[in-house]
Amino acid sequence: MKLLAVLSALSAVAAASDFCPTIFADLTRRQLEHFDSDVPFTIGMGAKHVPVLTLSEDGKTATIVVGNGDEEGGVWHPMKPSGDPDKVHWVTHILVKDQDGNVIVVDPIDPNGFPDNKDYVAGGIPPQIQFDVPSGVTEMTPYEFCNLHGLWVGETVAVPSTTDVLAETRATDATCGPKQWTSGSWESVHADLLRQQAAHYNPNGDAVFTEVDGKKHTPYITLDGAKGRVFVGVEGGSPIHPMIASKDGNVHWVTEIYIVDQDGTIVAMESLDPTDVSEATMEFDLSADMTSGGTTLKAYSYCNIHGLWEGPVVEVPAVEAPAVEDEVSPAEVGLNSASTSSGDLIGAVLSAAAAVAML
Ligand SMILES: [Fe+2]
Ligand SMILES: [Fe+2]
Structure with missing residues (x-):
């Protein structure tokens, strides 16, 4: 039940x-x-x-x-x-x-x-x-x-x-309910949004809008270690972009948010569901590669009414890899390193643990 x-x-x-x-x-x-x-x-x-x-x-x-x-x-x-x-x-x-x-x-x-x-x-x-x-x-x-x-x-x-x-x-x-573009589609989706930008939104060509044109549509990235987040508009302030779902045609929302790295590669994309939400946000994970230094990211947001926008470039801080504990070497536990069957290893580790427990 x-x-x-x-x-x-x-x-x-x-x-x-x-x-x-x-x-x-x-x-x-x-x-x-x-x-x-x-x-x-x-x-x-x-x-x-x-x-x-x-x-x-x-x-x-x-x-x-x-x-x-x-x-x-x-x-x-x-x-x-x-x-x-x-x-x-x-x-x-x-x-x-x-x-x-x-x-x-x-x-x-x-x-x-x-x-x-x-x-x-x-x-x-x-x-x-x-x-x-x-x-x-x-x-x-x-x-x-x-x-x-x-x-x-x-x-x-x-x-x-x-x-x-x-x-x-x-x-x-x-x-x-919402379905996402497969990652193989991302390049074509981006190209088509650039095409729409030139055809319908920006008379000066396919140049995307930036925060100079208005913060309401601009996607801003914040980073916390290996976690990233995008917010469209001024978080905690004004203006922010609306998310208006409708069954009868009066729709206005940020349809996609995506992230591009310093090489122009799209590393994340999400189609947003405007149902019962008031803010356009997206969360994404940073790979170990991205947090090892030298990566910059920027976000794009697409509004169904107002076209394609890009946010400021952010530099990804290098995250230090967690220190690895020194492993106990076979010599330290009195094991002949020339013969290391798994049974030997288990026995050696148990002996080492017993030795530690006696201290
Ligand atoms: Fe066609
Ligand atoms: Fe809009």
Whole structure:
């Protein structure tokens, strides 16, 4: 019973997140502002971008692919990872709504996962996801977002009521919470944010904003040994950046915070959940390499409304390695170092311990 209570508490926590409807609301906002359409694009605009949902025979597993590479002359949507803002092009998210309009799936897609599909060729591996159909779901509508070509919708698919997917209950148990970009995606995500900065936010090019442009959006790093923390805005003061989740489109939050080292390598990234939080923060661990001296870090934050910002560079202080206790040498415990079986060693250590105890 206790386990059931814990599980239902956990699912209540997951269900309480507004992350998925907020992401969907922001993609809808981008569709209107950047692609001049108040609805998602459909197959009439081209099959290459359309998500197609199919069910397994038993109706329990759904697969969504993007494009029509399985048709004569068709192509899957290309997946081109790149650190170059002028080249990066991929299906960034695949999403699903149920029969009631609830967002039940939001998957960030790693553009590196489809190596044969970089050059618009048919064949190859289509951008895709697979998931278990939640109980209570009777209809699903697939969506996808392309970083260059906007939000697209595919055909709604009915979940057969003859399957035992629906046997337990009519209430859906679908939960959709925050999911993180895989580290392989980070370079492409950063390149795409630079691309958006140039296209929509900074008329002077892809230069990111800094605290000179305002502290409210600036990410500040603080360090404590091997622990790092980022706060967007003036911690304990004003201004700080808001975190506004919404199911109906009025969304404004810091979507990502990430850390870049002196070589330009991204060492940490987090997509933030704006549900029930008032501050944009992120914690990260510093590797032993970073704390051995010579490392500098800076943070980036991306606001869905106000673009890409970078904070001041911080120098990571070298952390002294903890002193290692001198080991007891075989000679000290009277052991012949030429013959060191494990039994000998254990015996020697026990003898040494007994000798110490007698002192
Ligand atoms: Fe595209
Ligand atoms: Fe903002």
